[in-house]
Amino acid sequence: xxxxxxxxxxxxxxxxxxxxxxxxxxxxxxxxxxxxxxxxxxxxxxxxxxxxxxxxxxxxxxxxxxxxxxxxxxxxxxxxxxxxxxxxxxxxxxxxxxxxxxxxxxxxxxxxxxxxxxxxxxxxxxxxxxxxxxxxxxxxxxxxxxxxxxxxxxxxxxxxxxxxxxxxxxxxxxxxxxxxxxxxxxxxxxxxxxxxxxxxxxxxxxxxxxxxxxxxxxxxxxxxxxxxxxxxxxxxxxxxxxxxxxxxxxxxxxxxxxxxxxxxxxxxxxxxxxxxxxxxxxxxxxxxxxxxxxxxxxxxxxxxxxxxxxxxxxxxxxxxxxxxxxxxxxxxxxxxxxxxxxxxxxxxxxxxxxxxxxxxxxxxxxxx
Ligand SMILES: *Cc1c(COP(=O)(O)O)cnc(C)c1O
Numbered sequence: 001x002x003x004x005x006x007x008x009x010x011x012x013x014x015x016x017x018x019x020x021x022x023x024x025x026x027x028x029x030x031x032x033x034x035x036x037x038x039x040x041x042x043x044x045x046x047x048x049x050x051x052x053x054x055x056x057x058x059x060x061x062x063x064x065x066x067x068x069x070x071x072x073x074x075x076x077x078x079x080x081x082x083x084x085x086x087x088x089x090x091x092x093x094x095x096x097x098x099x100x101x102x103x104x105x106x107x108x109x110x111x112x113x114x115x116x117x118x119x120x121x122x123x124x125x126x127x128x129x130x131x132x133x134x135x136x137x138x139x140x141x142x143x144x145x146x147x148x149x150x151x152x153x154x155x156x157x158x159x160x161x162x163x164x165x166x167x168x169x170x171x172x173x174x175x176x177x178x179x180x181x182x183x184x185x186x187x188x189x190x191x192x193x194x195x196x197x198x199x200x201x202x203x204x205x206x207x208x209x210x211x212x213x214x215x216x217x218x219x220x221x222x223x224x225x226x227x228x229x230x231x232x233x234x235x236x237x238x239x240x241x242x243x244x245x246x247x248x249x250x251x252x253x254x255x256x257x258x259x260x261x262x263x264x265x266x267x268x269x270x271x272x273x274x275x276x277x278x279x280x281x282x283x284x285x286x287x288x289x290x291x292x293x294x295x296x297x298x299x300x301x302x303x304x305x306x307x308x309x310x311x312x313x314x315x316x317x318x319x320x321x322x323x324x325x326x327x328x329x330x331x332x333x334x335x336x337x338x339x340x341x342x343x344x345x346x347x348x349x350x351x352x353x354x355x356x357x358x359x360x361x362x363x364x365x366x367x368x
Pocket of ligand 1: 058059060061088089091092134136160162163189190191201202203
């Protein structure tokens, strides 16, 4: 059987090093605010290429803390609007609501499934204060165009890079930037199944803005500016030493993992040929956290693949505006988003797959 993603297999190549790293933490007697988290912060900001990195508890907290920090810094206030892609994972939107801001949904591009500058423009109102582009499925959004709109309307930009560790953008001036380093801040998740996953929950905020980094750090640690001095009503959103130690082991291999995913995706794009299936379009760069195909007979395709021993997933079956949590938004007319939710199927695309397995997926899909 071809699993969608088997985390035991994902972590098998690092087993010895992970055990050593974890033993090191146990032996150190130091479990929070230690050398592992400090070194991880340096390693990750070096990889993403930002001036600051604040390690935090998970991806949702990373997103939310940035928005809350902007409120504390006086740049926005509760009730202000944040533009989000309507087809994202619920966490991007929960972050906005949790920060007492108002999510405003923009339809994604019908080929890349990503938020576009044009979609942002249509959603702007006098209350808009920020844009939250999501590099969904691992593909970098058209950030230069989105940043231009942000400058025009004086909006903050928070990148949700929870699915795009290491994806890049070739800028018009010839430079190359990593996703999560292009907007005012980037939020990462290291949930175990992400391209770079911890052995539990973890996340990070990356930014070049010193006051934002300091405020996020303080909010994440009880709002303390130093021990027992609390300048904000903060929270506890810290990354622990165990997760940092595991991430440091796995970071060395991230570029290889991404290259392997890209090679598989390239074969899918070249070799899957079936009139009933629409392949994704990649206009920038993708690290293929998810390889999404669209098919009007999606459920039949999923059953057929399961029967052939190929496991798949759906990202995501119910769009946020059709969730009970956002019932006040259920009347929104979002046809592209609804079509993606009805037709999307994620086929296996990860570094654990052999070439023969990739070939089997292609052959089986072409016979559907
Ligand atoms: C995984 C994910 C998150 C949330 O990350 P957690 O670490 O699970 O809180 C946010 N946004 C997107 C797009 C994600 O895929």
